[in-house]
Amino acid sequence: MAETQQTNGIEVLETREWLDSLDYVLSQGGPERAGRLLQQLALHARRAAGVNLPFTATTPYQNTVYSKAQPPFPGSQEMERRIKSLVRWNAMAMVVRANKIQEGIGGHISTFASAATLYEVAFNHFFHASNESGDRDVVYFQGHAAPGIYARAYLEGRIPKEKLENFRRELKPGGGLSSYPHPWLMPEFWEFPTVSMGLGPIQAIYHARFIKYLENRGLKTSTGGKVWAFLGDGEMDEPESLGSITLASRERLDNLIFGVNCNLQRLDGPVRGNGKIIQELEAIFRGAGWNVIKVIWGGDWDPLIQADRDGLLVRRMGEITDGQYQKYFVESGAYFRQNFFGTDPRLLKMVEHLSDEQLARMRLGGHDPIKVHAAFRAAVDHTGSPTIVLAKTIKGYGLGEAGEGKNITHQQKKLNDDELQIFRSRFGIPIPDGELHNAPFYRPADDSAEIKYMQERRKQLGGYMPTRRVRATPLKPVPEALFEEFYKGTEGREASTTMVFVRMLSKLLRDPEVGKFIVPVVPDEARTFGMEALFRQVGIYSSVGQLYPPVHMDTLLYYKEAKHGQILEEGITEAGSMCSFIAAGTAYANHGINTIPFFIYYSMFGLQRIGDLIWLAADMRCRGFLLGGTAGRTTLAGEGLQHQDGHSHVLALPVPNLLAYDPAFAYEIAIIIQDGIKRMYVDGESIFYYLTVGNEPLPMPEMPKQPGIRDGILRGLYRYHTSDKKNTKLRAQLLGSGAIMFEVLKAQAILEKDYGVATDVWSVTSYKELYREANDCARWNMLHPTKTPKVPYVTQTLKGAPGPFIAASDYMKVLPESIAQWVPGKLVSLGTDGFGRSENRASLRDFFEVDAKHIVLATLHALAGEKSSEKDKKDGGEGVTAKMLEKAIRDLGIDPEKRTPATS
Ligand SMILES: Cc1ncc(C[n+]2csc(CCOP(=O)(O)OP(=O)(O)O)c2C)c(N)n1
Numbered sequence: 001m002a003e004t005q006q007t008n009g010i011e012v013l014e015t016r017e018w019l020d021s022l023d024y025v026l027s028q029g030g031p032e033r034a035g036r037l038l039q040q041l042a043l044h045a046r047r048a049a050g051v052n053l054p055f056t057a058t059t060p061y062q063n064t065v066y067s068k069a070q071p072p073f074p075g076s077q078e079m080e081r082r083i084k085s086l087v088r089w090n091a092m093a094m095v096v097r098a099n100k101i102q103e104g105i106g107g108h109i110s111t112f113a114s115a116a117t118l119y120e121v122a123f124n125h126f127f128h129a130s131n132e133s134g135d136r137d138v139v140y141f142q143g144h145a146a147p148g149i150y151a152r153a154y155l156e157g158r159i160p161k162e163k164l165e166n167f168r169r170e171l172k173p174g175g176g177l178s179s180y181p182h183p184w185l186m187p188e189f190w191e192f193p194t195v196s197m198g199l200g201p202i203q204a205i206y207h208a209r210f211i212k213y214l215e216n217r218g219l220k221t222s223t224g225g226k227v228w229a230f231l232g233d234g235e236m237d238e239p240e241s242l243g244s245i246t247l248a249s250r251e252r253l254d255n256l257i258f259g260v261n262c263n264l265q266r267l268d269g270p271v272r273g274n275g276k277i278i279q280e281l282e283a284i285f286r287g288a289g290w291n292v293i294k295v296i297w298g299g300d301w302d303p304l305i306q307a308d309r310d311g312l313l314v315r316r317m318g319e320i321t322d323g324q325y326q327k328y329f330v331e332s333g334a335y336f337r338q339n340f341f342g343t344d345p346r347l348l349k350m351v352e353h354l355s356d357e358q359l360a361r362m363r364l365g366g367h368d369p370i371k372v373h374a375a376f377r378a379a380v381d382h383t384g385s386p387t388i389v390l391a392k393t394i395k396g397y398g399l400g401e402a403g404e405g406k407n408i409t410h411q412q413k414k415l416n417d418d419e420l421q422i423f424r425s426r427f428g429i430p431i432p433d434g435e436l437h438n439a440p441f442y443r444p445a446d447d448s449a450e451i452k453y454m455q456e457r458r459k460q461l462g463g464y465m466p467t468r469r470v471r472a473t474p475l476k477p478v479p480e481a482l483f484e485e486f487y488k489g490t491e492g493r494e495a496s497t498t499m500v501f502v503r504m505l506s507k508l509l510r511d512p513e514v515g516k517f518i519v520p521v522v523p524d525e526a527r528t529f530g531m532e533a534l535f536r537q538v539g540i541y542s543s544v545g546q547l548y549p550p551v552h553m554d555t556l557l558y559y560k561e562a563k564h565g566q567i568l569e570e571g572i573t574e575a576g577s578m579c580s581f582i583a584a585g586t587a588y589a590n591h592g593i594n595t596i597p598f599f600i601y602y603s604m605f606g607l608q609r610i611g612d613l614i615w616l617a618a619d620m621r622c623r624g625f626l627l628g629g630t631a632g633r634t635t636l637a638g639e640g641l642q643h644q645d646g647h648s649h650v651l652a653l654p655v656p657n658l659l660a661y662d663p664a665f666a667y668e669i670a671i672i673i674q675d676g677i678k679r680m681y682v683d684g685e686s687i688f689y690y691l692t693v694g695n696e697p698l699p700m701p702e703m704p705k706q707p708g709i710r711d712g713i714l715r716g717l718y719r720y721h722t723s724d725k726k727n728t729k730l731r732a733q734l735l736g737s738g739a740i741m742f743e744v745l746k747a748q749a750i751l752e753k754d755y756g757v758a759t760d761v762w763s764v765t766s767y768k769e770l771y772r773e774a775n776d777c778a779r780w781n782m783l784h785p786t787k788t789p790k791v792p793y794v795t796q797t798l799k800g801a802p803g804p805f806i807a808a809s810d811y812m813k814v815l816p817e818s819i820a821q822w823v824p825g826k827l828v829s830l831g832t833d834g835f836g837r838s839e840n841r842a843s844l845r846d847f848f849e850v851d852a853k854h855i856v857l858a859t860l861h862a863l864a865g866e867k868s869s870e871k872d873k874k875d876g877g878e879g880v881t882a883k884m885l886e887k888a889i890r891d892l893g894i895d896p897e898k899r900t901p902a903t904s
């Protein structure tokens, strides 16, 4: 016992001596010198005696920026506090009023309440709408903090009071404000939809990377802008939040700053009740190579921390779980004293000069403008890696009993009169008691000191934020000559539609006008799509060029990485690739650059896997072309059920401004892409495209010379082939799409030759377009009963075509069925409902019943049900009878007892 004490005694002495020496080095050489010394010591210990220091991914639970190293605050703290209070009040009032007027309309008070200081410091000192080089910062605002952003815009005079009144009532006369950031709904205000959690952070990473891409390729000359992403600590649990963080460090994205509001709570309760979210995130991000800045304690704590020579306080801070910290927020100062400091008399002694009241009000770092400013300054000045600022705050800060730190706070939308009064008094809003009940908005006069101050700050920083603007001027249309070879077809040679597309892409890349704007994006699948020749032609983008001699350098197809490389070869990440697509497809607005992205991927891993990002792209008015490669449930042979896509066109239906095409022929692709570039980049429409392309080699025909074919291709339907057969009573119309068009053409030949059915063939390039237009007509007709009814394009086009309509595609039957009510006749749909199989194309098409023989059978069966056929039979004519059908089944070699593909 005595010996241990003695050992301890020596240890204490020894420790003290080392600490004194270190203090001396610190005072003489500063923190950097001390840091180097410590590194040398660690190295020496390891080399000399194999001392292995225990791995720690975290630093102690204290602020990263040492209080003595804080820069002076560059503004008037008092003025900024008053402005912040006004923003707080109006943000709260907006939600409370909206819910008083319309029960259940929703909104969030507590998210912004906890983040107000983070935003206000940034708005007054960091967010550049324009910097000296003409560059700008882009900011991803946390979706649920929207009321705070609106409240500030109201004070700036950018949003009138009437609109504030209509928060979440967008359909009110005069318009309202959308719940969350939606560029679709507020195209001059919001830039980035962020409310689907996790999509903000991943977008921000790829956006920051795309900015470097633009700069390295010489397309963007202004520099120095930062990408800020303000995020929730609960949000960091989304896989998309963390999934791409190593890209940011690998690419040394020092133009990227994450600000995580660590209020320790999410919707239901604590983010990490039994742990510490700040430490966990620090470990993750440090491990990934980010610069981590923690802002945990406010200035009130500085004297205590400085007096904590033995590290007792810091150790105690590190012991407490987040669940317990949250309890301190709602409990009294006495509880805090007893529970936190009461474990050690020395800790108690540290705070004996503070009253319970004072203890309860000790501010956290995220609520202290000086600490937040210091952290942001350090983040902005940091070079060589991305930065994450982890700021500790209290959820519902300022709401007091109405929610501060409580688990219900996220959902709090109403404050009673007492709570309003307390809030008003705490933040010093000059609204008299008598008027409080309705939580009125409050804005001081334009010439008040507060408004003048905030206007001046924004002027200094280049203007208001957020502001969305189309900054690019329209492109010229791509010359017709570029596409002409595709109108000619392949003269009997076989080519897949993927090959056709890649050839078109390669030509576009060479075009002197538009070439430099083309951004091919591919998630490690270029070889699958036969795109490897592009590696050499335009290079793969790499921010460092190519630091190694690539294999096969002597060949034409070597893996060429270059600083000015044009291809974004993203590796295996469809989500990341989609974010690059979005960054490129919105640069026309964000950076005034008309980049045209072409993102090609396995169609199965698109709308199904990253559908939420595609929805976001739509909201963001993103432009560009999504290419669902190796498409079609029966066209992609061998790959089986996790690869074979037969439903992406169904999943494309919900996205309002996404045009979806399933082209069969080279010339169709040419017409669609040419027109797409025009509509998006010349006419400036807020649309984007989805095209499926297959890998089955097929002879691409010449474009039929018929008037209106272009229009037909774009609108979704045109007649491809008219039967030569005259004088026959049996007539049918076949509708084909994508690779199944070639089965349709085979069926047409069989029907004519073996069954005497005169058969026309139609190419349906887009069921979605047909459905949308027909629906529009039907709606208009319902609303205008006295006017001449509009006839949908599909009805007009198919009018008078005799016989039943048989539609066959590589997609689900529901796709053609979506237009059935507008088809002037009986429609039978053949499609690929069900799980795919590993098989060859012929077997797959037999299994899914979309091959020529099933198309023939479906046609004969439909003819048998036709009125004319019934009549023929009565007349003893040549109508199709059940017996004939039975024979056809036999002759065609169809097994009537085979399993149903839809459910097997
Ligand atoms: C993908 C997704 N899932 C769920 C939600 C619903 N939701 C909205 S806010 C919220 C909690 C947010 O917590 P946190 O990220 O910590 O933000 P805080 O409000 O605490 O700042 C949840 C679950 C959402 N918006 N997006």
Ligand SMILES: [Mg+2]
Binding pocket: 232, 233, 234, 261, 262, 263, 264, 265, 266, 271, 395
């Ligand atoms: Mg939170």
